[in-house]
Amino acid sequence: MVDELTSGTQRHQARLRSNKPLTAPGAAEEIRELVLEVSDPDFHFGPGQSIAVVVPGPHELGHAEHVRFYNIADVHVLRDGNPEVAICVRRCEYLDEYSGERYEGVASKYLCELPEGAEVTLAGPVGLAFEVPEDRSANLLLIGLGTGIAPFRAFLRHIYRNLGGWEGQVRLFHGAKTGLELVYMNDHQNDIAEYLDEATFRAIEALSPRPQWDEPPALDEALKAHEEEVWRLLQAPNTWVYVAGIADVRKMLDRVLAEFAGSAESWARRKAELVAGGRWAEVVY
Ligand SMILES: Cc1cc2nc3c(=O)[nH]c(=O)nc-3n(C[C@H](O)[C@H](O)[C@H](O)COP(=O)(O)OP(=O)(O)OC[C@H]3O[C@@H](n4cnc5c(N)ncnc54)[C@H](O)[C@@H]3O)c2cc1C
Numbered sequence: 001m002v003d004e005l006t007s008g009t010q011r012h013q014a015r016l017r018s019n020k021p022l023t024a025p026g027a028a029e030e031i032r033e034l035v036l037e038v039s040d041p042d043f044h045f046g047p048g049q050s051i052a053v054v055v056p057g058p059h060e061l062g063h064a065e066h067v068r069f070y071n072i073a074d075v076h077v078l079r080d081g082n083p084e085v086a087i088c089v090r091r092c093e094y095l096d097e098y099s100g101e102r103y104e105g106v107a108s109k110y111l112c113e114l115p116e117g118a119e120v121t122l123a124g125p126v127g128l129a130f131e132v133p134e135d136r137s138a139n140l141l142l143i144g145l146g147t148g149i150a151p152f153r154a155f156l157r158h159i160y161r162n163l164g165g166w167e168g169q170v171r172l173f174h175g176a177k178t179g180l181e182l183v184y185m186n187d188h189q190n191d192i193a194e195y196l197d198e199a200t201f202r203a204i205e206a207l208s209p210r211p212q213w214d215e216p217p218a219l220d221e222a223l224k225a226h227e228e229e230v231w232r233l234l235q236a237p238n239t240w241v242y243v244a245g246i247a248d249v250r251k252m253l254d255r256v257l258a259e260f261a262g263s264a265e266s267w268a269r270r271k272a273e274l275v276a277g278g279r280w281a282e283v284v285y
Contacts, residue, residue, distance in 0.1 A: 148245015
């Protein structure tokens with residue numbers, strides 16, 4: 001599937017400019033931001049798109065190349081015209097339930113440990129961009145837990161900095177297991193906070209319920225605490241919804257929004273209308 005998605009997309013060489021932790025020391029998860037300079041001034045992308053990182057083999061499972069996708073969290077054009085892209089990578093580990101052995105994810109380990117200055121092969125960008133509505137009075141509901149916040153970092157920069165502002169209500173639901181794992185909203189890097197002065201923007205945090213730190217962040221509770229506003233936005237004719245990050249978010253959203261709608265059927269109908277109108281976009285993995 002990865003081959004199908006990356007075949008026909010152009011490969012690009014990039015150089016790693018920086019590799020820094022986004023999570024605080026002592027956090028249960030490690031998420032790092034990698035900034036890569038792409039040696040191709042024609043490399044263009046839109047918020048919501050991903051790049052494929054090609055990890056050269058040979059690999060333990062026999063494949064020649066290991067290719068994984070990462071959402072683009074930011075892009076700048078450097079003086080020489082080359083773009084500099086940021087990605088946000090969570091170090092993955094998997095437990096083999098039969099042998100009890102732990103395996104480190106190939107691409108996430110490679111990226112988290114890549115030294116500054118290293119050459120990296122990328123492909124893409126791939127995937128549909130999150131389309132930003134032309135009408136600046138449209139409301140935007142952005143939902144992304146963990147690394148799912150990455151495309152919204154690019155999105156918020158685009159609407160508040162490149163476009164110069166947004167009139168509709170913009171609500172970002174983001175979260176992590178604990179405050180230490182919050183990305184782009186912690187003591188180290190707090191980019192999202194730069195939009196908190198914007199009259200139309202609010203960020204709402206979801207953390208895992210204490211003391212069950214291993215549970216997923218309580219997006220359901222965060223949504224319920226803002227039920228009236230979320231439901232009003234979802235019924236408005238000019239609200240666009242964007243969902244990014246772990247696929248579990250989709251199930252959690254459907255469950256809570258069915259409660260708001262009064263039944264699973266009513267929510268399914270409303271969601272189908274949003275999808276049909278091109279106002280519901282997802283990048284989940
Ligand atoms: C569109 C899209 C956007 C994404 N954006 C992001 C993002 O912004 N940030 C982010 O962090 N992630 C993102 N991801 C997820 C990312 O692409 C990778 O899936 C993730 O980093 C794990 O890849 P990996 O190579 O580290 O793990 P892998 O090596 O691929 O491990 C995955 C699987 O292989 C098994 N496995 C691994 N090693 C062994 C072994 N030695 N023996 C047996 N089994 C093994 C594991 O059990 C596991 O099921 C995105 C995914 C998609 C599809």
